[in-house]
Amino acid sequence: MRDDLLDPRAVLLHESAPDREAAVRRCGRALADVGAVAEPYVEAMLERERSLSTYVGEGVAIPHGTNASKGDVLRDAICVVRFPGGVDWDGEHVTLCVGIAAKDNGHVPLLAALAEILLDPDRARALREATEVSDVIKELTA
Secondary structure: OOOOOEEEEEEEOOOOOOOHHHHHHHHHHHHHHOOOEOOHHHHHHHHHHHHOOOEEEOOEEOOEOOHHHHHHEOOOEEEEEEEEEEEEEOOEEEEEEEEEEOOOOOHHHHHHHHHHHHOOHHHHHHHHHOOOHHHHHHHHHO
């Protein structure tokens, strides 16, 4: 995965959220805080989540906006938000969210790269259990 997609300030490893909506908001906020998206993108992430769960298995969700929200993406980026206590994701237990912001069709290679990482049990576990920002960056840019 391109190493310019992940700003270290968008790696939050000790978060908590009472529910899925709050977790998605936290991801959107992380992307907005590093200048990757405009404010409306956060609501578009929630809209996407309400229409189709972004849970992908192994305790991981990949929240992202709707196709209509691509104009609110300022630059391609991801955030990694870890919820050590877990979040109920419509009956699933999520501890790691990887939020995506991508212009045009930029989400396709991003999702493919993430899938490759998350399908490797050792790498997925390393991400879920990471406590240092440098570990997350190493795992995602290896």
